[in-house]
Amino acid sequence: xxxxxxxxxxxxxxxxxxxxxxxxxxxxxxxxxxxxxxxxxxxxxxxxxxxxxxxxxxxxxxxxxxxxxxxxxxxxxxxxxxxxxxxxxxxxxxxxxxxxxxxxxxxxxxxxxxxxxxxxxxxxxxxxxxxxxxxxxxxxxxxxxxxxxxxxxxxxxxxxxxxxxxxxxxxxxxxxxxxxxxxxxxxxxxxxxxxxxxxxxxxxxxxxxxxxx
Amino acid sequence: xxxxxxxxxxxxxxxxxxxxxxxxxxxxxxxxxxxxxxxxxxxxxxxxxxxxxxxxxxxxxxxxxxxxxxxxxxxxxxxxxxxxxxxxxxxxxxxxxxxxxxxxxxxxxxxxxxxxxxxxxxxxxxxxxxxxxxxxxxxxxxxxxxxxxxxxxxxxxxxxxxxxxxxxxxxxxxxxxxxxxxxxxxxxxxxxxxxxxxxxxxxxxxxxxxxxx
DNA sequence: TATGTATTTGACTGACCAGTCAAATACTTT
DNA sequence: AAAGTATTTGACTGGTCAGTCAAATACATA
Numbered sequence: 001x002x003x004x005x006x007x008x009x010x011x012x013x014x015x016x017x018x019x020x021x022x023x024x025x026x027x028x029x030x031x032x033x034x035x036x037x038x039x040x041x042x043x044x045x046x047x048x049x050x051x052x053x054x055x056x057x058x059x060x061x062x063x064x065x066x067x068x069x070x071x072x073x074x075x076x077x078x079x080x081x082x083x084x085x086x087x088x089x090x091x092x093x094x095x096x097x098x099x100x101x102x103x104x105x106x107x108x109x110x111x112x113x114x115x116x117x118x119x120x121x122x123x124x125x126x127x128x129x130x131x132x133x134x135x136x137x138x139x140x141x142x143x144x145x146x147x148x149x150x151x152x153x154x155x156x157x158x159x160x161x162x163x164x165x166x167x168x169x170x171x172x173x174x175x176x177x178x179x180x181x182x183x184x185x186x187x188x189x190x191x192x193x194x195x196x197x198x199x200x201x202x203x204x205x206x207x208x209x210x211x212x213x
Numbered sequence: 214x215x216x217x218x219x220x221x222x223x224x225x226x227x228x229x230x231x232x233x234x235x236x237x238x239x240x241x242x243x244x245x246x247x248x249x250x251x252x253x254x255x256x257x258x259x260x261x262x263x264x265x266x267x268x269x270x271x272x273x274x275x276x277x278x279x280x281x282x283x284x285x286x287x288x289x290x291x292x293x294x295x296x297x298x299x300x301x302x303x304x305x306x307x308x309x310x311x312x313x314x315x316x317x318x319x320x321x322x323x324x325x326x327x328x329x330x331x332x333x334x335x336x337x338x339x340x341x342x343x344x345x346x347x348x349x350x351x352x353x354x355x356x357x358x359x360x361x362x363x364x365x366x367x368x369x370x371x372x373x374x375x376x377x378x379x380x381x382x383x384x385x386x387x388x389x390x391x392x393x394x395x396x397x398x399x400x401x402x403x404x405x406x407x408x409x410x411x412x413x414x415x416x417x418x419x420x421x422x423x424x425x426x
Numbered sequence: 427t428a429t430g431t432a433t434t435t436g437a438c439t440g441a442c443c444a445g446t447c448a449a450a451t452a453c454t455t456t
Numbered sequence: 457a458a459a460g461t462a463t464t465t466g467a468c469t470g471g472t473c474a475g476t477c478a479a480a481t482a483c484a485t486a
Contacts, residue, residue, distance in 0.1 A: 030443080031443080046462090046463065051445090114391040115387050116329045118318075118320075118391055119235050119240070120237065120240045163388075167384045171381060172384070174387060175324075178338065180331065198408070260433095264474065
């Protein structure tokens with residue numbers, strides 16, 4: 001009995017993600033999202049209790065697909081260093097794709113939204129915090145490998161190291177958004193990650209001055 | 214002829230800075246600011262052409278006083294390392310004060326606002342970008358000293374190094390805001406800065422695990 | 427005290443905001 | 457085809473938004 005499920009909800013989630021990522025939570029209205037998704041506002045409130053709840057659901061849905069890709073990188077039979085290199089490249093590519101699609105550097109959707117609404121919407125703040133934590137734990141097994149093969153000191157606080165890696169990435173990505181420029185992200189992210197991990201980098205990769213967007 | 218200047222404009226700037234720093238640009242209305250400053254909206258638009266223009270003026274005014282303190286730290290006759298240590302402590306203290314005053318971790322007002330509005334208000338994005346740049350140049354003379362005394366390689370790209378220092382700070386401060394927690398900022402900022410500078414840190418200062426807000 | 431200007435006020439727009447709801451519709455099952 | 461439920465719709469609310477403006481007021485000068 002009843003009707004089959006439709007794609008209305010996921011369409012709202014995707015549209016909201018697109019719009020909020022480009023601009024911000026405060027600059028995008030429920031009407032904007034509905035209009036862009038070609039869905040009436042009554043339907044919106046059939047699926048979501050509030051704008052804030054939609055934002056949280058959007059973060060979760062978006063992170064779920066992002067998480068899969070990160071886990072994939074860190075499950076490959078490559079060396080720990082290569083994994084972090086791949087992570088840096090992956091992040092740059094994601095930003096590049098968004099740049100090509102939206103015409104501007106978009107930054108990290110979770111951190112931007114989390115930072116914006118941390119002071120007003122506890123649920124959004126909590127979700128952003130949770131996502132940071134979930135992402136940092138993905139590194140654990142790889143960090144353990146690095147400890148095992150003496151690339152990291154045995155007394156390394158893995159939880160803290162994971163948090164530092166995330167922090168390094170988020171700093172670079174946020175500054176790229178503010179500057180609307182991907183050059184530094186492209187040139188410095190790998191190096192910053194290695195530095196955070198306390199690893200030496202091949203000298204051939206230390207050039208600072210590539211000129212390209 | 215005419216009337217003496219009043220403090221209305223600066224009161225609006227301070228109030229706006231307070232409110233936006235705590236929450237966000239989008240969550241604070243012109244009415245909110247006027248109400249908190251006990252100034253009528255007509256007066257607001259006597260001094261500012263728009264809400265966005267106020268935000269830019271707020272950023273400039275706020276950075277001017279912040280800049281003085283940073284320049285002071287980097288003009289003291291201390292060693293380069295001590296200066297960066299003092300910078301880390303200063304940033305933590307600022308966040309602690311804001312925490313005590315507003316009841317939450319507030320983050321970096323320039324970066325939060327810049328990131329929030331980068332996609333919507335070009336003037337705000339431009340001002341945030343400018344502030345990042347101005348702040349990073351403050352480090353130049355100190356970085357040069359470090360090169361001169363061989364604490365940094367002679368081929369160091371100072372502009373890039375300055376940008377990396379800012380990025381490191383902004384990452385940590387933003388994550389502290391999202392987590393609404395100053396512990397990691399307190400424990401890790403010094404170390405992260407030293408790592409960004411490529412310096413070794415005294416082992417006595419490497420403890421990760423202080424437990425205190 | 428009179429004049430001129432800088433500043434302040436409050437009442438006002440029209441658009442937009444998040445959120446509501448009863449009714450209409452679509453589809454699945456029997 | 458009838459019954460029942462999931463979904464969609466559009467019209468609605470009351471409040472808030474950024475921004476406007478003519479009139480009132482304060483003050484410095486002459």
